[in-house]
Amino acid sequence: MDRPDLTDAISRLRRASPLIHNITNYVVMNTTANALLAIGASPAMVHAEEEVAEFVPLAGALVVNIGTLSPSWLSAMDRAAGAAAEAGVPWVLDPVAVGATPYRTAAAVSLSRRRPAVIRGNASEILALAGDPEAVPKGPDSTSDSSAAREAARRLARDLETVVAVTGEVDYVTDGARMVAIANGHRLLTRVTGMGCTATALVGAFLGAGLSAYEAATAGLAALGVAAEAAALRASGPGSFQVALMDALHGLDDEALARRARLS
Amino acid sequence: MDRPDLTDAISRLRRASPLIHNITNYVVMNTTANALLAIGASPAMVHAEEEVAEFVPLAGALVVNIGTLSPSWLSAMDRAAGAAAEAGVPWVLDPVAVGATPYRTAAAVSLSRRRPAVIRGNASEILALAGDPEAVPKGPDSTSDSSAAREAARRLARDLETVVAVTGEVDYVTDGARMVAIANGHRLLTRVTGMGCTATALVGAFLGAGLSAYEAATAGLAALGVAAEAAALRASGPGSFQVALMDALHGLDDEALARRARLS
Amino acid sequence: MDRPDLTDAISRLRRASPLIHNITNYVVMNTTANALLAIGASPAMVHAEEEVAEFVPLAGALVVNIGTLSPSWLSAMDRAAGAAAEAGVPWVLDPVAVGATPYRTAAAVSLSRRRPAVIRGNASEILALAGDPEAVPKGPDSTSDSSAAREAARRLARDLETVVAVTGEVDYVTDGARMVAIANGHRLLTRVTGMGCTATALVGAFLGAGLSAYEAATAGLAALGVAAEAAALRASGPGSFQVALMDALHGLDDEALARRARLS
Numbered sequence: 099m100d101r102p103d104l105t106d107a108i109s110r111l112r113r114a115s116p117l118i119h120n121i122t123n124y125v126v127m128n129t130t131a132n133a134l135l136a137i138g139a140s141p142a143m144v145h146a147e148e149e150v151a152e153f154v155p156l157a158g159a160l161v162v163n164i165g166t167l168s169p170s171w172l173s174a175m176d177r178a179a180g181a182a183a184e185a186g187v188p189w190v191l192d193p194v195a196v197g198a199t200p201y202r203t204a205a206a207v208s209l210s211r212r213r214p215a216v217i218r219g220n221a222s223e224i225l226a227l228a229g230d231p232e233a234v235p236k237g238p239d240s241t242s243d244s245s246a247a248r249e250a251a252r253r254l255a256r257d258l259e260t261v262v263a264v265t266g267e268v269d270y271v272t273d274g275a276r277m278v279a280i281a282n283g284h285r286l287l288t289r290v291t292g293m294g295c296t297a298t299a300l301v302g303a304f305l306g307a308g309l310s311a312y313e314a315a316t317a318g319l320a321a322l323g324v325a326a327e328a329a330a331l332r333a334s335g336p337g338s339f340q341v342a343l344m345d346a347l348h349g350l351d352d353e354a355l356a357r358r359a360r361l362s
Numbered sequence: 363m364d365r366p367d368l369t370d371a372i373s374r375l376r377r378a379s380p381l382i383h384n385i386t387n388y389v390v391m392n393t394t395a396n397a398l399l400a401i402g403a404s405p406a407m408v409h410a411e412e413e414v415a416e417f418v419p420l421a422g423a424l425v426v427n428i429g430t431l432s433p434s435w436l437s438a439m440d441r442a443a444g445a446a447a448e449a450g451v452p453w454v455l456d457p458v459a460v461g462a463t464p465y466r467t468a469a470a471v472s473l474s475r476r477r478p479a480v481i482r483g484n485a486s487e488i489l490a491l492a493g494d495p496e497a498v499p500k501g502p503d504s505t506s507d508s509s510a511a512r513e514a515a516r517r518l519a520r521d522l523e524t525v526v527a528v529t530g531e532v533d534y535v536t537d538g539a540r541m542v543a544i545a546n547g548h549r550l551l552t553r554v555t556g557m558g559c560t561a562t563a564l565v566g567a568f569l570g571a572g573l574s575a576y577e578a579a580t581a582g583l584a585a586l587g588v589a590a591e592a593a594a595l596r597a598s599g600p601g602s603f604q605v606a607l608m609d610a611l612h613g614l615d616d617e618a619l620a621r622r623a624r625l626s
Numbered sequence: 627m628d629r630p631d632l633t634d635a636i637s638r639l640r641r642a643s644p645l646i647h648n649i650t651n652y653v654v655m656n657t658t659a660n661a662l663l664a665i666g667a668s669p670a671m672v673h674a675e676e677e678v679a680e681f682v683p684l685a686g687a688l689v690v691n692i693g694t695l696s697p698s699w700l701s702a703m704d705r706a707a708g709a710a711a712e713a714g715v716p717w718v719l720d721p722v723a724v725g726a727t728p729y730r731t732a733a734a735v736s737l738s739r740r741r742p743a744v745i746r747g748n749a750s751e752i753l754a755l756a757g758d759p760e761a762v763p764k765g766p767d768s769t770s771d772s773s774a775a776r777e778a779a780r781r782l783a784r785d786l787e788t789v790v791a792v793t794g795e796v797d798y799v800t801d802g803a804r805m806v807a808i809a810n811g812h813r814l815l816t817r818v819t820g821m822g823c824t825a826t827a828l829v830g831a832f833l834g835a836g837l838s839a840y841e842a843a844t845a846g847l848a849a850l851g852v853a854a855e856a857a858a859l860r861a862s863g864p865g866s867f868q869v870a871l872m873d874a875l876h877g878l879d880d881e882a883l884a885r886r887a888r889l890s
Binding site for chain 1: 645647652655656659660663664668669670671672673674676677680681684685698868869870871872873874875876877
């Protein structure tokens with residue numbers, strides 16, 4: 099059975115209210131912090147090399163996102179990954195726009211080998227991270243369909259002994275052996291910046307609540323997809339969609355997730 | 363009489379439209395700039411060591427917030443505090459998550475001794491800054507009730523000859539002798555990131571309009587609390603609450619503040 | 627005829643969906659990315675010196691905005707401008723708050739000489755960049771009327787062989803010879819942070835879609851102004867205005883732009 103049990107995922111998260119340590123990009127810091135608060139977690143954005151190693155052990159999970167990369171941030175990510183391993187704090191990697199430049203690719207590949215519990219990317223990113231020659235990066239937006247990256251994701255998960263999540267019109271989560279598809283979401287998700295980063299942050303929230311990597315990745319993507327569908331009903335464009343999405347994440351409960359998540 | 367007179371606080375602010383210089387964290391730059399514009403001030407976010415000292419004297423007040431700290435930002439904060447003292451520009455300190463790491467604590471303690479007009483924090487932060495052993499930091503969110511930090515706030519205000527504001531379900535403002543409680547606000551404030559930072563920025567706006575530190579701290583917290591109550595009436599979650607809050611800050615006037623602020 | 631033909635500007639942009647490389651300020655990264663997505667472009671925020679030169683050639687246009695300046699960002703901007711010249715990628719410069727400090731002025735003047743296709747600023751900024759002694763900077767907000775900067779804009783455009791756009795109650799676009807006025811917009815644009823930066827980003831989007839500099843500058847400002855008018859009808863303050871503005875940019879089409887843009 100490849101479909102993880104998410105019966106009490108939301109209520110476990112709300113009870114735990116885990117502190118989620120984010121080293122993420124400037125573009126989405128505000129919006130992913132708000133998504134984490136809306137779903138019931140407690141976000142902190144801390145990036146200084148001087149303090150990340152001491153902050154990581156306070157957290158339930160760590161989110162590392164290379165969107166707006168620079169050398170000092172990369173050092174901090176590296177240090178945080180080490181502290182996470184030492185303290186047993188699970189972490190999730192978002193290799194934003196990997197493949198676009200050699201600098202970015204080297205950073206993403208190096209971090210992916212530091213034992214993240216989950217890697218979340220779009221099809222182009224997962225193909226690039228898996229070294230697929232068909233990967234055609236175009237900034238943070240994908241040029242490929244998520245199904246095209248399914249096998250690359252499975253291989254990557256096996257090679258790195260991690261869980262890989264590919265997001266797109268349909269999302270896929272795999273631990274190398276099992277694979278689950280999540281057919282939720284809405285096309286307005288592609289017209290608001292940082293929705294992939296938000297998916298990654300939500301995966302971090304469920305990791306912090308104590309779910310396994312495979313469960314947490316599925317729960318994070320399903321929660322975002324289900325909330326997006328509810329938000330789209332109240333939206334007249336990407337602006338009102340983003341507002342309604344935060345309301346919908348806040349209003350989500352176990353029952354709604356179970357009823358509306360389309361896993362297969 | 364510990365209740366400051368806020369009769370014309372809003373109209374004074376709108377008439378002055380003070381330039382507020384912010385050295386603040388990445389997470390809230392956009393939202394605190396918008397809150398400052400909504401209430402009637404003119405925000406600038408300037409952090410380079412190369413220019414802060416020349417920018418501070420142009421401003422009516424300075425806001426220093428250590429949320430996403432790093433060495434070059436800390437140097438800029440230090441330099442800006444010096445320039446503020448020299449130019450007679452009042453400033454407000456937000457010691458975000460002080461107590462969470464030694465680096466952060468050292469930074470906050472050092473800045474708190476540079477004569478800020480106001481220090482604004484949640485209960486955990488004020489307890490940590492006052493050196494209270496009961497302070498239990500959990501990232502930027504407080505683990506203590508604001509009333510638990512009242513005496514620490516009073517002592518800190520006396521020791522540092524400043525005004526200290528503790529925010530929480532009830533807010534407290536003290537100059538070491540006087541103390542006023544502000545019983546406004548809404549629980550959705552805890553589900554949107556940076557609302558404490560927004561409180562601090564609003565205090566900066568009133569400082570920039572020429573109010574005394576004690577008045578400005580009270581006015582900033584009361585304005586946010588009253589606006590939050592109005593916003594909650596139109597909100598169906600944290601997303602729509604944040605939008606309505608900006609509208610409410612913009613719509614606030616002297617009469618509404620006087621009628622709705624619950625000071626005691 | 628100074629009025630450029632914008633008949634199919636929006637549909638060209640949507641068909642091209644150009645990747646827009648932004649090196650911009652922390653305050654607006656999220657909101658300008660969202661504006662670019664709403665209008666139909668694909669934004670990327672990339673600032674590391676280590677990768678900007680390799681990223682620029684992937685993009686349809688580059689946006690350089692000095693809002694929150696620091697030395698490493700300035701180096702990256704410089705490097706990106708060089709890469710843009712080499713790769714034939716048009717770029718737009720936003721000299722935020724030029725004139726406020728010597729550091730900022732030197733940076734803006736230096737970048738303005740690197741052959742941007744368009745420079746977009748408010749009246750104070752254009753006056754300061756043109757070396758006008760009447761420029762009175764007040765942070766990022768203008769202290770002068772846009773018409774006061776019309777002649778400075780024309781002179782600057784001629785001297786630098788570029789297109790200069792001055793925004794304000796009425797916007798002006800000039801290539802040194804031609805000049806067009808755009809009488810769209812709404813006063814709430816001045817109560818939301820980063821609306822000037824959004825104008826600049828939209829100019830970048832139209833540059834990336836292959837419009838000439840003069841057309842792109844006019845289209846970007848007209849699109850924002852027309853969308854702002856639509857948004858204001860649904861807004862009850864700056865918060866709801868900003869949300870409605872994103873919806874309106876997303877809903878804009880050739881027909882609406884042609885009918886509502888007031889060019890002369």
